[in-house]
Amino acid sequence: MPYYPETSVIKGLARVTRERRLPPGVVHRRTATGPGAQVSAVTVVLQGDALREYHILDVARALRLRKAGPEQVADLITVAPDQRVRLGQELAARGRGKRAQTLLSPVDGEVVSVDDGQIIVQASERTVEVPAKIPGEVESVENDIVRISGVGAVMQCAWGNGRFFFGAYQFLPEEGFAALRTLDPTISPYRAKMIISPLPIERADLLLAQRQEAAGVVAPSMSASLREFVMGLTFPVILTEGFGRRQPTTLIYRLLHSNMGRQATFDAATPDHWRWERPEIMLPLPAGGTFPETPSVTRALAVGAGVRLTRAPWDGVLAEVVALPPTPQVIDNGLRTQCARVRLPNNREVLVPLANLELLG
Amino acid sequence: MGVEHVNSILVADLGSVHTRLALIDLVEGQYRLIASARSRTTAEPPLGRASLGLDRAAQRMSELIGRRIVDEHGDGLFLMPESEGHGVDAFLATGSAGRPMRVFLVGLTPELSLASGARVLASSFITVTGMLCPDDLRPEEAQINALLTGEPDVILITGGTDDGADDILLALLRRVARALGLIRRGTMPVVLFAGNQALRAHVKALFSPYTTVFTARNVRPALDQEQFVPAQIELALVYDEFRTRSPGGFEAVGRSSQVGVVPTVQGTISTVRYLSALPAPGLGPLCVDVGSANSLLVAGVHGQPHYVVRTDLGVGHSFPAALQAVTPDRLRRWLPAEVGEDALWDYAYNKQLRPATIPATLDDLLIEQALARELVRSLVSSARPDWGQGTGELLPPFGPLIGAGAILTEAPHPGVAAMLLLDALQPVGLADLRLDPHNLIAALGVVAYLKPVATVQALEAGGLVELGTAFCPLGRVKDGRNAMSVEIRQPGEQIIRHMVHGGELWLAPVTPGTRVEVVVRLRRGLSIDGRRRIKRRLVAGAAGLIFDARGRPLALPRGAERARRLTAWLKAAMGGHLPEPAPVADDAELRPAPRDFAAPDPGARLAALAESPTWDEEGEDALLP
Numbered sequence: 001m002p003y004y005p006e007t008s009v010i011k012g013l014a015r016v017t018r019e020r021r022l023p024p025g026v027v028h029r030r031t032a033t034g035p036g037a038q039v040s041a042v043t044v045v046l047q048g049d050a051l052r053e054y055h056i057l058d059v060a061r062a063l064r065l066r067k068a069g070p071e072q073v074a075d076l077i078t079v080a081p082d083q084r085v086r087l088g089q090e091l092a093a094r095g096r097g098k099r100a101q102t103l104l105s106p107v108d109g110e111v112v113s114v115d116d117g118q119i120i121v122q123a124s125e126r127t128v129e130v131p132a133k134i135p136g137e138v139e140s141v142e143n144d145i146v147r148i149s150g151v152g153a154v155m156q157c158a159w160g161n162g163r164f165f166f167g168a169y170q171f172l173p174e175e176g177f178a179a180l181r182t183l184d185p186t187i188s189p190y191r192a193k194m195i196i197s198p199l200p201i202e203r204a205d206l207l208l209a210q211r212q213e214a215a216g217v218v219a220p221s222m223s224a225s226l227r228e229f230v231m232g233l234t235f236p237v238i239l240t241e242g243f244g245r246r247q248p249t250t251l252i253y254r255l256l257h258s259n260m261g262r263q264a265t266f267d268a269a270t271p272d273h274w275r276w277e278r279p280e281i282m283l284p285l286p287a288g289g290t291f292p293e294t295p296s297v298t299r300a301l302a303v304g305a306g307v308r309l310t311r312a313p314w315d316g317v318l319a320e321v322v323a324l325p326p327t328p329q330v331i332d333n334g335l336r337t338q339c340a341r342v343r344l345p346n347n348r349e350v351l352v353p354l355a356n357l358e359l360l361g
Numbered sequence: 362m363g364v365e366h367v368n369s370i371l372v373a374d375l376g377s378v379h380t381r382l383a384l385i386d387l388v389e390g391q392y393r394l395i396a397s398a399r400s401r402t403t404a405e406p407p408l409g410r411a412s413l414g415l416d417r418a419a420q421r422m423s424e425l426i427g428r429r430i431v432d433e434h435g436d437g438l439f440l441m442p443e444s445e446g447h448g449v450d451a452f453l454a455t456g457s458a459g460r461p462m463r464v465f466l467v468g469l470t471p472e473l474s475l476a477s478g479a480r481v482l483a484s485s486f487i488t489v490t491g492m493l494c495p496d497d498l499r500p501e502e503a504q505i506n507a508l509l510t511g512e513p514d515v516i517l518i519t520g521g522t523d524d525g526a527d528d529i530l531l532a533l534l535r536r537v538a539r540a541l542g543l544i545r546r547g548t549m550p551v552v553l554f555a556g557n558q559a560l561r562a563h564v565k566a567l568f569s570p571y572t573t574v575f576t577a578r579n580v581r582p583a584l585d586q587e588q589f590v591p592a593q594i595e596l597a598l599v600y601d602e603f604r605t606r607s608p609g610g611f612e613a614v615g616r617s618s619q620v621g622v623v624p625t626v627q628g629t630i631s632t633v634r635y636l637s638a639l640p641a642p643g644l645g646p647l648c649v650d651v652g653s654a655n656s657l658l659v660a661g662v663h664g665q666p667h668y669v670v671r672t673d674l675g676v677g678h679s680f681p682a683a684l685q686a687v688t689p690d691r692l693r694r695w696l697p698a699e700v701g702e703d704a705l706w707d708y709a710y711n712k713q714l715r716p717a718t719i720p721a722t723l724d725d726l727l728i729e730q731a732l733a734r735e736l737v738r739s740l741v742s743s744a745r746p747d748w749g750q751g752t753g754e755l756l757p758p759f760g761p762l763i764g765a766g767a768i769l770t771e772a773p774h775p776g777v778a779a780m781l782l783l784d785a786l787q788p789v790g791l792a793d794l795r796l797d798p799h800n801l802i803a804a805l806g807v808v809a810y811l812k813p814v815a816t817v818q819a820l821e822a823g824g825l826v827e828l829g830t831a832f833c834p835l836g837r838v839k840d841g842r843n844a845m846s847v848e849i850r851q852p853g854e855q856i857i858r859h860m861v862h863g864g865e866l867w868l869a870p871v872t873p874g875t876r877v878e879v880v881v882r883l884r885r886g887l888s889i890d891g892r893r894r895i896k897r898r899l900v901a902g903a904a905g906l907i908f909d910a911r912g913r914p915l916a917l918p919r920g921a922e923r924a925r926r927l928t929a930w931l932k933a934a935m936g937g938h939l940p941e942p943a944p945v946a947d948d949a950e951l952r953p954a955p956r957d958f959a960a961p962d963p964g965a966r967l968a969a970l971a972e973s974p975t976w977d978e979e980g981e982d983a984l985l986p
Binding site: 001002004006007025052053054055056082110112113120122158159223224225227242243244271273274275276297298310311312313331332333334335336337352353355356 | 400401405406407408409413417420421424459460501502505506509510512542543545608609678703704706707708709710711714715716717718719720721722723724725726771772773774777935940941
């Protein structure tokens with residue numbers, strides 16, 4: 001019976017299609033592109049408003065008209081529903097000169113109601129702009145979903161801090177982050193570049209990257225205790241494997257190494273099981289006249305497939321499926337579960353639960 | 362098709378990690394579980410189609426029983442009705458996958474209507490975003506913000522006795538309607554009204570211009586009367602609609618199911634209600650289900666189900682939140698080895714990233730089992746005040762005790778599953794331990810909506826795994842001292858005599874299904890049902906017979922003794938054999954040193970499998986190999 005494992009796309013050349021949506025809690029304002037449009041990684045394709053709290057403003061009280069009813073203040077109101085207003089903008093006014101009374105907007109936002117002598121303004125926290133994140137062509141626009149297709153090397157990762165960068169990258173030297181301590185940030189080769197660290201990172205490493213004005217950091221893993229700190233950083237941090245001291249997936253770092261000098265998109269999306277974005281790195285590449293295939297995420301596991309092992313003791317190791325026993329097998333900890341027999345890079349064959357395999361898309 | 366002609370019923374449960382299918386059919390005039398199958402749930406991106414996983418599970422089941430189930434040519438998911446040995450007569454679905462439904466609760470008084478509303482909500486996978494009642498002292502602006510900024514999917518309105526005073530509730534509802542009128546963009550919540558029936562028309566008139574209005578019978582028709590079931594059924598319809606609107610492709614599943622997608626917990630509640638009606642010693646059944654994202658506990662107390670659902674506690678998607686709730690220190694009490702707090706958090710977040718993975722090492726398995734124990738203890742603590750039974754930390758005499766969720770049902774050995782239930786629930790006296798590996802409890806609960814006789818008969822036919830009876834005396838005995846003298850007589854076999862010492866767990870080696878006579882003599886200070894000598898005729902379960910002389914309340918050892926004792930318990934639960942891990946190869950053999958990424962790849966064949974080209978940096982268009 002076929003088994004369909006999770007698929008991680010780590011591919012040297014692929015045609016990728018990505019959907020761009022507004023984050024939760026953000027309402028759509030404008031779609032800034034259309035089908036067939038060519039977009040760069042930083043082209044804004046969607047705009048929305050992160051709306052926040054409501055402010056109920058009593059016009060009569062603000063204008064010191066204690067005995068005035070709603071009808072009497074209606075003529076003094078200078079805004080209308082759906083109107084966008086800025087902090088301090090006049091909403092209602094009475095009189096002129098020194099004795100004038102005005103009601104000013106307490107926030108940037110939108111007038112949602114003018115009724116019964118009250119103005120209700122909903123604050124707008126900020127305008128949210130969603131970039132294309134991959135260079136390519138807009139395939140379709142449906143409501144507030146924009147589908148973009150591009151070609152390049154794709155490396156799906158494990159975790160990110162929600163930031164994004166498009167630009168060049170640089171591998172760390174053998175000494176690791178320690179080598180950055182003595183560099184002058186103004187002439188540092190890491191300035192405005194993503195730093196690729198094949199070793200797990202620590203807080204001090206991130207502070208050094210910040211001091212070097214790096215564009216961000218890619219590393220296999222870090223302690224989960226750094227999550228909050230990293231979420232507060234203004235540059236992207238991408239973990240290729242996860243948390244703790246985890247070994248890198250060789251293939252990701254080889255792909256990055258073999259494409260040194262090129263620019264890449266570093267989408268440090270914070271994973272959410274119910275959202276479409278996954279943290280990923282994409283190296284836009286010319287197709288060379290070919291039409292690369294779109295990675296499949298619905299392939300069944302088969303003998304000969306290349307897989308990544310996702311749990312200890314072989315987490316991050318790439319292996320090849322050599323057999324798929326039809327019945328459940330007992331693994332080291334006594335659990336009885338469906339397994340695959342895989343060949344590790346040292347040619348040793350081991351049993352691994354099917355649930356702990358990822359197909360490489 | 363009329364219900365009377367329904368013979369075969371296929372029930373699906375769409376869990377966060379697994380989609381399970383159970384086929385109930387008529388065999389020799391009795392309904393029973395025929396087959397079960399499961400597949401990975403495919404509701405999450407990038408697949409985003411729950412029906413795909415359902416189809417895979419159905420294909421698996423078809424192969425198992427040689428009966429075509431999937432409708433490969435028609436519009437539906439399944440071949441219906443059953444014909445010539447293929448297809449099924451009915452399809453029903455429960456679900457717990459997906460984001461919990463956000464609900465804002467509106468009522469008249471915190472002690473009455475809001476409390477009743479909260480009890481209705483406990484029957485589903487819900488996050489309460491806030492509450493509002495006339496006593497609320499916040500300014501109107503703050504009240505409106507509390508209602509709207511939580512972005513609720515549903516507003517549940519309770520309050521007022523039938524035909525009682527309505528002015529205050531109406532004034533409150535006008536305020537809520539005004540708030541809904543402010544929503545210009547974004548999602549409009551639906552309204553479920555389960556209050557004073559005299560206000561139904563007013564409620565519809567107030568809210569219909571803005572949103573869909575569901576109504577149910579009053580949860581509190583009189584001050585001294587509560588009725589939850591009608592509101593819970595309506596809430597299930599609201600949940601189905603919410604799921605239909607949510608990402609994940611639940612719509613196709615809900616369309617095929619005769620009851621939509623019912624929250625799994627409602628199925629469990631329904632079955633516990635039936636089990637409570639069966640003659641059995643004790644208060645009633647207690648069922649715990651530890652899932653990846655959610656956990657629930659449903660207990661029957663004198664025929665009435667009481668339940669707790671936690672959408673933030675689970676051993677997969679919700680591992681970090683669960684660890685936060687139970688605290689690393691409490692979890693570590695169950696680990697023989699010292700594991701640092703940081704390592705636990707790393708584990709928690711990695712598990713959240715890949716919730717479908719399973720522990721492959723003993724250390725990892727013990728961490729997940731430790732969390733499962735503490736989650737169940739936490740559920741018991743939350744549920745206990747509602748039971749009105751028992752004192753202190755001791756569990757009231759529930760029976761049977763049923764465990765569900767893969768962490769319990771797929772333990773390495775039935776003895777380990779039994780030990781986990783004993784550790785987590787700490788029952789006193791004779792405990793009847795069972796497992797629900799096929800998710801039958803929730804499935805049969807929704808079957809009861811369609812054909813109650815099928816639920817009763819399938820339960821009697823025994824779709825649950827009987828782990829065995831556990832003897833758990835009350836009291837304490839010093840470690841190592843004689844605690845329980847056990848004598849087991851089985852037909853045609855030698856009498857088994859064994860002394861269980863204080864602090865020990867012993868699983869008697871009796872073949873499952875064997876009828877035995879057990880005599881237990883307890884040391885002074887220990888008792889079962891107030892007696893020191895117990896004689897019982899029993900049938901051994903999958904774990905044999907279990908004798909727990911660790912005392913109640915269970916005192917966990919500390920320091921170095923902890924490692925020794927927990928290992929001894931695990932060894933006893935595994936039937937005397939601890940798993941031996943195979944040696945792990947040197948890391949250097951498996952992965953190149955970081956500086957070697959530019960060097961030729963020793964695993965080049967693997968890299969080739971992923972089609973990684975190297976690029977000519979000078980050329981504009983490199984050619985693919």
